Amino acid sequence: MPIKIDRRRLLHGLSGLAATSVLSGCASAGASSGEPRTNVVRYQxxxxxVVYHELAADLGLLDGVELEWIGNTTSGPQDIQATVTGDTDIGGAFNGAIIRLAAAGAPIKAVVGYYGSDVRTYGGYYALDRSPIRGPRDFIDAKVGVNTLGAHFEDVLAIYLERGGLTEEEIDSVQLVVVPPVSAEQALRSGQLDISALSDIQREKAVAHGGLRPVFSDTDMLGPFTAGCLVMRDEFIARNPDTTSRLVAGIAQAVRWAQTRPHEEVVARYTDIIRRRGRNEDTDSVSYWRSTGIAGAGGLIEDREFSTWLRRLTASGRVPPGSVDLRKLYTNEFNPFRAGAPN
Structure with a gap:
């Protein structure tokens, strides 16, 4: 069942959670500052x-870095919060969520892009064929299903509505409803939602079933773009520069491998990895893989992939002006595909 969320209350709660995470992260960093360097990297x-660190390990690209899987993440915001608190050493989320956490004081740095949108891999906002919703003003008072709050689908929707001329009050009238991705199509077809944000396997299955039409997509708004990055704690990077360098270089090479290899080869490799790791998982999802969606070669990060969201979050008052310095928020220092990197 969908979970209806009060948007203002939820955003306030996320701010509190971010603050808690920052405090926990600072405590963890202080406790671990005397620990020896490590070549073991914990992750969700x-x-x-298959996440790109796992692909890098399978391709033999991690140069002695060992991965320790501690379980599966439930969302991007949860994944990077686990990194801030020191439960993991690397995590990934939508770039807008990274900005929110950084604005709360989280000591993190984005090191490589890991997902995005292009003509083959994108997030779309879908209505039933018979729905009267056709444009931005039709979203007023509508119920829109998203997978989580404070992340990709919410921020893209806000840009769409702002460009459509809606006021802040009209945008706030849109009811965001948290729906597990596997339930999003059914919630839309049953009338519990007016619009459902769909991507990847859920989008392709829903469209194949018929009766739906896209209202807009994230690429309609922004073109191809890297939407999310992997982050690491500043103290982990400072304490383990060699491990960080080898890890990020391996991930970047794995991203580039997936960007340049034939579709069938990537799907076959992912399927094989999932089967061999023995976590009792279904391999159906990876058969719907279409592309990395990542704009930069090897996950290189550009200013615009953060500045787009920072401008909106600052203008809407969700992030205090001057609280995030993009020059400190991300780095391509460890990426072998950066300009001037040694061959």
Whole structure:
């Protein structure tokens, strides 16, 4: 069943959670500052999917860095919060969520892009064929299903509505409803939602069933773009510069491998990895893989992939002006595909 969320209350709660995470992260960093350097990197995976560190390990690209899987993440915000608190050493989320956490004081740095949108891989906002919703003003008072709050689908929707001329009050009238991705199509077809944000396997299955039409997509708004990055704690990077360099270089090379290899080869490799790791997972999802969606070669990060969201979050009052310095928020220092990197 969908979970109806009060948007203002939820955003306030997210701010509190971010603050808690920052405080916990600072305590963890202080406690671990005297620990020896390590070549073991803890991370969360994704059920039925392969994250790029896992692909890098399988391709033999991690140069002695060992991965320790501690379980699967439930969302991007949860994944990076686990990194801030020191439960993991690397995590990934939508760039807008990273900005929110950084604005709360989280000592993190984005090191490589890991997902995005292009003509083959994108997030779409879908209505039933018979729905009267056709444009931005039709979203007023509508119920829109998203997978989580404070992340990709919410911020893209806000840009769409702002460009459509809606006031802040009219945008706030849109009811965001948290729906597990596997339930999003059914919630839309049953009338519990007016619009459902769909991507990847859920989008392709829903469209194949018929009766739906896209209202707009994230690429309609922004073109191809890297939407999310992997982050690490500042103290982990400072204490383990060699491990960080080898890890990020391996991930970047794995991203580039997926960007340049034939579709069938990537799907076959992902399927094989999932089967061999023995986590009792279904491999159906990876058969719907279409592309990395990542704009930069090897996950290189550009200013615009953060500045787009920072401008909106600052203008809407969700992030205090001057609280986030993009020059400190991300780095391509460890990416072998950056300009001037040694061959």
């Amino acid at each position: 995976g994704q059920s039925g999917d």
